[in-house]
Amino acid sequence: MSGFDWLVPVFLTVITAATPLVFAALGELVTEKSGVLNLGVEGMMLVGAVSGFITVLATGNYFLAVGAAALAGAIMAFLFGILTLSLMANQVATGLALTLFGVGLSALMGQDFVGEPVAALTKLNIAGLSDIPFIGPILFGQDALVYFSFIMVAVVSWFLYKTKAGLVLRAVGDSHNAAHSIGYPVIAIRYMAVMFGGAMSGIGGAYLSLAYTPMWAENMTAGRGWIALALIVFATWKPGLVLVGAYMFGGITILQLHAQAAGLNVPSQVLSMLPYLATIIVLVLISKDESRIRKHAPACIGKIFHPAA
Amino acid sequence: MNDSEGATPQLELRGITKAYPGCLANDHIDLKIMPGEIHALLGENGAGKSTLVKIIYGVLEADEGEIFWAGNSVTIPNPHSARKIGIGMVFQHFSLFEAMTVTENIALGMSGRQDMKALERDIIEISNSYGLPLEPNRQVYTLSVGEKQRIEIVRCLLQNPKLLIMDEPTSVLTPQEADKMFETLRRLSHEGVSILYISHKLDEIKALCHKATILRGGKYISECDPTKETAKSLAEMMIGTDLHAPEHHEKPDSGPVRLKVSNLSINADAEFGVDLNAINFEVRSGEIFGIAGVAGNGQIELLSALSGETTCSDAEAITLDGEHIGRLGPNPRRDLGLAFVPEDRLGHGSVPEMMLTENAFLSGYSRMALLNSGFINNGSTAEYAKEIVGKFDVRTPGIYHTASSLSGGNLQKFIVGREVLQKPDVIIIAHPTWGVDAGAAAFIHQTLIDLAEAGAAIVVISQDLDELFAISNRIAVIAEGRLSVARNLNEISVEEIGVLMGGTHETAEKAEALNAI
Numbered sequence: 001m002s003g004f005d006w007l008v009p010v011f012l013t014v015i016t017a018a019t020p021l022v023f024a025a026l027g028e029l030v031t032e033k034s035g036v037l038n039l040g041v042e043g044m045m046l047v048g049a050v051s052g053f054i055t056v057l058a059t060g061n062y063f064l065a066v067g068a069a070a071l072a073g074a075i076m077a078f079l080f081g082i083l084t085l086s087l088m089a090n091q092v093a094t095g096l097a098l099t100l101f102g103v104g105l106s107a108l109m110g111q112d113f114v115g116e117p118v119a120a121l122t123k124l125n126i127a128g129l130s131d132i133p134f135i136g137p138i139l140f141g142q143d144a145l146v147y148f149s150f151i152m153v154a155v156v157s158w159f160l161y162k163t164k165a166g167l168v169l170r171a172v173g174d175s176h177n178a179a180h181s182i183g184y185p186v187i188a189i190r191y192m193a194v195m196f197g198g199a200m201s202g203i204g205g206a207y208l209s210l211a212y213t214p215m216w217a218e219n220m221t222a223g224r225g226w227i228a229l230a231l232i233v234f235a236t237w238k239p240g241l242v243l244v245g246a247y248m249f250g251g252i253t254i255l256q257l258h259a260q261a262a263g264l265n266v267p268s269q270v271l272s273m274l275p276y277l278a279t280i281i282v283l284v285l286i287s288k289d290e291s292r293i294r295k296h297a298p299a300c301i302g303k304i305f306h307p308a309a
Numbered sequence: 310m311n312d313s314e315g316a317t318p319q320l321e322l323r324g325i326t327k328a329y330p331g332c333l334a335n336d337h338i339d340l341k342i343m344p345g346e347i348h349a350l351l352g353e354n355g356a357g358k359s360t361l362v363k364i365i366y367g368v369l370e371a372d373e374g375e376i377f378w379a380g381n382s383v384t385i386p387n388p389h390s391a392r393k394i395g396i397g398m399v400f401q402h403f404s405l406f407e408a409m410t411v412t413e414n415i416a417l418g419m420s421g422r423q424d425m426k427a428l429e430r431d432i433i434e435i436s437n438s439y440g441l442p443l444e445p446n447r448q449v450y451t452l453s454v455g456e457k458q459r460i461e462i463v464r465c466l467l468q469n470p471k472l473l474i475m476d477e478p479t480s481v482l483t484p485q486e487a488d489k490m491f492e493t494l495r496r497l498s499h500e501g502v503s504i505l506y507i508s509h510k511l512d513e514i515k516a517l518c519h520k521a522t523i524l525r526g527g528k529y530i531s532e533c534d535p536t537k538e539t540a541k542s543l544a545e546m547m548i549g550t551d552l553h554a555p556e557h558h559e560k561p562d563s564g565p566v567r568l569k570v571s572n573l574s575i576n577a578d579a580e581f582g583v584d585l586n587a588i589n590f591e592v593r594s595g596e597i598f599g600i601a602g603v604a605g606n607g608q609i610e611l612l613s614a615l616s617g618e619t620t621c622s623d624a625e626a627i628t629l630d631g632e633h634i635g636r637l638g639p640n641p642r643r644d645l646g647l648a649f650v651p652e653d654r655l656g657h658g659s660v661p662e663m664m665l666t667e668n669a670f671l672s673g674y675s676r677m678a679l680l681n682s683g684f685i686n687n688g689s690t691a692e693y694a695k696e697i698v699g700k701f702d703v704r705t706p707g708i709y710h711t712a713s714s715l716s717g718g719n720l721q722k723f724i725v726g727r728e729v730l731q732k733p734d735v736i737i738i739a740h741p742t743w744g745v746d747a748g749a750a751a752f753i754h755q756t757l758i759d760l761a762e763a764g765a766a767i768v769v770i771s772q773d774l775d776e777l778f779a780i781s782n783r784i785a786v787i788a789e790g791r792l793s794v795a796r797n798l799n800e801i802s803v804e805e806i807g808v809l810m811g812g813t814h815e816t817a818e819k820a821e822a823l824n825a826i
Contacts, residue, residue, distance in 0.1 A: 164416065164423075167409075167413055167416060167417060168417065170406075170408075170409065171406045171409065171413075171417050174406040174407060174408050174409060175404075175405070175406050175407065177404075178404035178405055178406055179406075179417075180368075181368050181388070181400065181404045182388055182404050182417060182418050183367065183368075183387045183388030183389045183391075183392075184417075294408065294450060295408055295448060296408070297408070298408075299407060299408060
């Protein structure tokens with residue numbers, strides 16, 4: 001048993017690397033299921049990260065901090081909604097702009113806080129269970145947000161596939177014209193989906209600044225928002241697979257770090273590429289199955305809805 | 310049906326007016342439907358029928374006018390409130406969600422919460438009792454047009470409506486299916502349900518409807534008793550001029566064989582697709598070859614095999630003017646003189662978001678020489694689009710409008726025109742006049758006949774037997790992916806075709822036996 005103990009910290013780092021991706025991708029999945037493509041995930045994550053960080057510095061309350069991050073993400077997403085849903089701007093261009101805006105805004109907000117330390121989000125210790133060797137610390141010794149991410153995967157799955165509201169949301173993403181002619185408020189539903197996506201991205205960002213590396217640095221998301229976007233396609237818009245994909249990506253990220261540390265005779269740049277390379281390969285493989293995409297991909301994604309006759 | 314003065318109409322419209330920028334879609338329209346009455350709404354494409362029913366169903370709001378429901382003035386701000394007071398609607402362009410199952414689609418069209426399992430049972434029960442077979446767990450994109458329509462009808466029936474609006478319900482049904490649906494509608498009428506029935510098939514309206522309101526150019530023209538009119542007089546009221554039946558010259562099939570299909574078998578790749586099984590037929594120059602069949606029996610697969618969207622493993626399975634084209638894709642086939650009009654006009658026959666000029670270019674660039682050393686020749690593309698719009702009377706504000714802005718019938722005229730003007734040697738058309746009004750249908754039929762007389766070979770895949778009988782020289786029936794032996798028009802009756810459509814496979818021997826009877 002003790003021979004595998006070195007694996008415990010590896011697993012722990014995989015979990016912390018994967019959790020922000022789970023949040024961001026899950027939120028964006030709901031957004032996309034309603035037929036909206038918001039490429040501003042990276043920007044929303046950054047603004048969430050800095051908002052959460054500042055809130056902790058000011059209040060010391062992590063619960064409030066996560067709430068502030070969610071609110072900040074949702075406000076960013078609301079901005080996106082006004083532009084694309086009400087003013088019917090192009091979603092791709094607006095999403096890119098939102099990312100650039102988020103990078104700048106978060107840097108401005110966090111200017112005075114760079115390098116200031118905060119305590120990492122505390123790990124829960126469930127008496128007895130966390131002390132079980134090997135699986136104890138992995139399964140029962142995580143911080144609250146990790147458990148929350150798992151709960152959200154289940155909640156989103158249940159919502160999308162078991163509730164009438166989820167059915168309506170998917171319907172709006174599949175054919176906004178049909179949904180409109182049956183009488184569903186397409187724009188209002190999309191606003192809610194977009195703002196949910198923003199809130200989740202904000203929480204994903206906050207996980208980075210409060211738990212993963214408890215500090216604020218400019219651009220600290222380092223492209224995770226884009227990975228989250230790719231994961232959704234990789235997961236063919238299924239919440240369960242988003243979880244698998246996030247952990248696979250997190251796993252490879254951590255493994256290549258360990259490989260670099262172990263002095264593997266491969267250029268470190270190649271190893272750093274691995275997570276991205278693996279994501280691309282899996283994406284290509286998945287995209288080959290057309291009927292699978294047909295079944296789960298929202299047909300109206302990125303299309304502007306004109307509520308005409 | 311009791312039209313006496315004392316009775317209260319189920320629905321009454323007074324002075325309904327709706328204007329769009331640049332056109333008055335409804336101009337002070339009055340309409341009165343009694344409980345249990347089957348009321349036809351007649352008019353050409355663009356006469357304002359769709360706008361009017363959308364107002365009744367709450368999709369659009371009228372600018373002026375009043376709606377009375379069982380004697381009380383009501384406003385219908387959205388479809389939910391329409392359904393709440395008991396109005397159901399079957400749309401012409403289906404309001405279905407392709408990536409979802411039949412049950413999910415029906416659940417979406419019903420107000421309030423429901424238990425999916427119970428709903429599934431109700432669907433099976435209703436669809437059986439009204440003769441509209443449906444599999445609740447099928448994904449909609451795997452279904453044919455006819456099956457999709459059944460979903461819409463069942464969805465309405467599940468809500469026990471007091472008024473059922475049907476926008477061209479029989480355009481995709483077989484005669485037997487249509488008869489069965491008429492029984493359903495008559496039964497509903499006896500149960501006291503009013504029906505507002507929109508159709509281009511005037512015989513049908515004469516047989517089914519108690520009253521008819523005629524619209525032309527957005528205006529109320531007249532109300533009449535369709536049983537006392539002839540199909541011709543109804544059509545003339547609709548279009549306001551005299552109507553000519555297509556001139557058909559009996560043509561001996563003496564021309565050379567242009568399209569030959571031999572032993573074409575393709576396994577469907579879609580989950581619920583139909584396998585094509587050893588299909589054989591040939592079409593000669595000057596001939597119109599009709600393929601009848603119930604929706605979802607391999608028509609979509611046959612069309613995509615003929616167009617080249619699905620290629621055959623055997624190059625010799627399809628021969629065009631002696632050339633083996635089985636392995637060629639759609640563009641090389643087009644270059645060789647094959648043209649096609651698919652069943653789904655929006656999304657398959659045209660790119661909805663693209664302009665008419667672009668849609669014209671996409672299928673015609675090679676045969677109409679619209680390329681200028683690799684670049685689009687905008688001038689000649691625009692001329693080509695203008696020619697289509699002009700010759701085929703496509704009602705559109707201009708050639709730079711998107712395909713999706715056209716009404717169904719007008720888009721069909723555009724697509725048929727686009728293909729016909731390329732002077733194809735062989736043309737394959739699915740449902741050439743679906744949703745097209747009587748005048749335009751006659752024009753499309755005449756165009757096809759003229760094209761055949763000029764030497765082209767034409768394959769028409771349709772569920773409208775009247776249409777096939779009006780224009781074809783020979784007819785075969787497709788059922789479960791097999792094609793029956795083709796017969797000359799004078800050797801086969803509608804009843805026999807109906808039997809074949811039911812899936813009785815007719816091999817060569819059986820055909821002889823049937824002929825011997």
